[in-house]
Amino acid sequence: MGSMQTVIPKILVIDDVHANLKAMRVLLKDIAAEVMTADSGNNGLALALEEHVTLILLDVNMPGMDGFEVAQLLGEMEETRHIPIIFITAFQNDEEKRLKGYSAGAIDYIQKPVNPDILLSKIHIFLNMWTLRFGLEQEISRRREVEKEIEYLAQHDALTHLPNRRQLHIEIERLIDRTTRTKEKFAVLFLDLDGFKRINDELGHEAGDAFLRDVADRFREQIRSFDVIARYGGDEFIILLSDLSDSLALTNRLRQLTAQAQLPFCWEGNDLSAGVSIGISVFPDHGTDGDTLIKRADAAMYLAKDAGKNTFRFYTDDLNKSLQRRLLLERHIQDSLSNDELDVFYQPIVNIHDGLPVGAESLLRWNSSDLGRVSPAEFIPVAENCGMIQQLGIWVLRQSVATMQQCPGIAFSVNASALQFNDNNLCAELISLLESGSLAADKTAIEITEGLLLSNTGDVDARLEKIRQMGIGLSIDDFGTGYSALGYLKRCPVNRIKIDRTFVAGIPEDTESVALVQAIIAMGHALGLEVIAEGVETEQQWHFLRDERCDMAQGYYFSPPLPQQEFIEYLQCSR
Ligand code: C2E
Ligand code: MG
Ligand code: MG
Numbered sequence: 001m002g003s004m005q006t007v008i009p010k011i012l013v014i015d016d017v018h019a020n021l022k023a024m025r026v027l028l029k030d031i032a033a034e035v036m037t038a039d040s041g042n043n044g045l046a047l048a049l050e051e052h053v054t055l056i057l058l059d060v061n062m063p064g065m066d067g068f069e070v071a072q073l074l075g076e077m078e079e080t081r082h083i084p085i086i087f088i089t090a091f092q093n094d095e096e097k098r099l100k101g102y103s104a105g106a107i108d109y110i111q112k113p114v115n116p117d118i119l120l121s122k123i124h125i126f127l128n129m130w131t132l133r134f135g136l137e138q139e140i141s142r143r144r145e146v147e148k149e150i151e152y153l154a155q156h157d158a159l160t161h162l163p164n165r166r167q168l169h170i171e172i173e174r175l176i177d178r179t180t181r182t183k184e185k186f187a188v189l190f191l192d193l194d195g196f197k198r199i200n201d202e203l204g205h206e207a208g209d210a211f212l213r214d215v216a217d218r219f220r221e222q223i224r225s226f227d228v229i230a231r232y233g234g235d236e237f238i239i240l241l242s243d244l245s246d247s248l249a250l251t252n253r254l255r256q257l258t259a260q261a262q263l264p265f266c267w268e269g270n271d272l273s274a275g276v277s278i279g280i281s282v283f284p285d286h287g288t289d290g291d292t293l294i295k296r297a298d299a300a301m302y303l304a305k306d307a308g309k310n311t312f313r314f315y316t317d318d319l320n321k322s323l324q325r326r327l328l329l330e331r332h333i334q335d336s337l338s339n340d341e342l343d344v345f346y347q348p349i350v351n352i353h354d355g356l357p358v359g360a361e362s363l364l365r366w367n368s369s370d371l372g373r374v375s376p377a378e379f380i381p382v383a384e385n386c387g388m389i390q391q392l393g394i395w396v397l398r399q400s401v402a403t404m405q406q407c408p409g410i411a412f413s414v415n416a417s418a419l420q421f422n423d424n425n426l427c428a429e430l431i432s433l434l435e436s437g438s439l440a441a442d443k444t445a446i447e448i449t450e451g452l453l454l455s456n457t458g459d460v461d462a463r464l465e466k467i468r469q470m471g472i473g474l475s476i477d478d479f480g481t482g483y484s485a486l487g488y489l490k491r492c493p494v495n496r497i498k499i500d501r502t503f504v505a506g507i508p509e510d511t512e513s514v515a516l517v518q519a520i521i522a523m524g525h526a527l528g529l530e531v532i533a534e535g536v537e538t539e540q541q542w543h544f545l546r547d548e549r550c551d552m553a554q555g556y557y558f559s560p561p562l563p564q565q566e567f568i569e570y571l572q573c574s575r
Contacts, residue, residue, distance in 0.1 A: 009033040009054035009127055014044035016062040027116050031123060041065030045073055048080045054130050060089040071104035086110055157231040159209055160216035168230035168238055172290035175240055179283060186283050189239040190297035193261065194275035194309040196235040207267045218260040222253065254278060254312045262310060275310030277301050286315045299323050329382045332368050337395065341368050344399040345561035348570060349532060349554045352546045357574055359411035361554060362400040363561045389417045394429050401438050403564050407571055411443040413475060418452040421460045434470060445473030453488050468493040480520060489527055497524050501535020507544050521548050
């Protein structure tokens with residue numbers, strides 16, 4: 001048992017005869033208790049109400065209010081009903097009166113004239129009992145407090161003091177129960193801070209923690225007392241909003257949340273600001289259990305991030321379908337290599353003047369035994385997402401090199417994902433292929449996207465530089481669709497641009513496309529770059545591009561992407 005609070009018990013003696021009170025005081029002087037006296041029932045009641053009395057010695061025969069009446073009144077009052085009473089009485093062996101006393105609350109009787117030994121031993125027994133009970137009560141209340149604290153810690157996040165993930169699930173279940181009964185709706189908001197990682201990385205965890213606490217407080221202030229906010233993970237929060245009868249009020253609240261997250265946060269003189277992306281799912285429209293609702297709000301949150309951050313998006317069924325599909329692809333693509341479901345097709349790239357093949361672009365094909373043919377536009381992002389793209393990229397490169405050996409004089413262009421420039425694998429593979437003599441540098445090019453060039457990290461630039469130093473070509477794919485800043489074209493080491501097929505498609509009717517294609521060709525040449533047109537589908541387009549002095553062309557008009565064998569035959573036919 002823990003340390004016990006020592007409290008001195010109080011004994012209240014009620015007797016109308018002063019001499020008796022005096023005698024009692026003398027008798028009780030060695031007892032470890034404080035003795036109080038009252039000379040009437042009324043005074044006794046008043047004292048019992050005021051003081052925390054442990055035990056009452058009550059004279060039965062008193063004028064006015066007798067002992068029984070006093071006991072009865074004590075028993076009727078909340079504050080005094082638990083106080084034990086020992087009656088001091090003159091009558092002997094009167095069973096009826098004895099019973100009356102017990103029913104009025106007496107725990108014992110002492111006969112007059114009082115035998116001191118009997119009285120003292122009874123009081124001792126009682127006080128011992130009281131001490132034990134008092135200790136027990138203290139222990140119980142101490143344990144209750146500890147339990148409460150443990151419960152609090154189990155339900156709350158230590159940093160922000162918000163309910164944690166576990167408690168959130170309990171709250172959601174509760175809300176589901178309630179809203180099912182009332183046939184109402186509630187919203188699950190998945191909040192993910194934008195730019196939190198930067199604060200953490202640049203200013204340290206202490207700043208990160210302070211920021212999280214600050215944001216948590218701001219969010220908490222935005223919700224009503226019956227809403228729930230919980231910390232879900234690092235910089236993720238979940239808010240449960242019930243009572244969605246007013247959709248305008250909901251969007252206003254969402255706007256307030258994003259506004260709050262953007263308010264500057266001061267740390268050691270720096271004014272920081274972040275933002276928050278919010279995804280929303282609604283019960284029961286988007287799910288009828290907590291896990292589904294959270295998962296879907298999370299998915300919608302990614303939509304908000306894609307939409308430019310610090311905004312909100314609702315979950316939609318389309319999102320659900322595309323998510324399901326993504327998960328399916330992710331599961332199956334892992335085994336595509338070992339199941340031999342992949343292939344590389346080669347699309348001829350022709351010289352613009354005579355339309356004869358000078359090169360080819362390697363395009364990955366996946367024919368899944370379970371899902372059938374899946375377009376690279378669909379599975380490449382999935383492979384990027386699940387970390388398979390490096391492996392696939394290297395595989396395509398090796399296949400292309402093998403085909404290259406059978407096609408002397410033809411240049412091969414291989415697509416590389418931006419992620420392949422995050423490490424040295426691609427460069428290392430190219431070096432080893434060069435050294436083994438299986439790859440001709442001047443007949444090889446890597447296609448990259450504009451986005452990669454904008455990533456602006458030293459490592460990426462160094463790797464691009466290295467590839468050019470090996471004598472391998474670098475093309476910017478889908479040129480014109482990214483956020484082209486002309487500045488980077490001058491400083492980055494690319495030697496080719498591929499005009500995106502959406503511009504070529506507008507030739508020659510769409511004046512804007514025409515103007516763009518002309519401008520891209522002129523600018524490319526001014527910078528000393530070769531220009532390839534993608535997606536050439538008609539003779540008219542070809543001739544237009546030729547007249548505009550574009551260098552090469554690729555598209556269905558010349559040939560679709562072909563399997564290796566057919567590509568080799570195509571080359572032989574066009575000689
Ligand atoms: P991309 O690099 O821009 O490839 C050109 C795409 O245009 C190919 O689509 C090709 O089949 C298509 N195409 C060619 N000529 C025409 C035409 O005349 N009209 C039309 N409408 N389309 C034409 P595909 O093969 O479906 O590939 C889609 C994208 O997937 C590629 O676009 C590329 O970004 C990516 N990709 C393909 N293979 C790989 C790979 O091995 N690695 C990486 N990282 N990405 C790849
Ligand atoms: Mg390409
Ligand atoms: Mg392209």
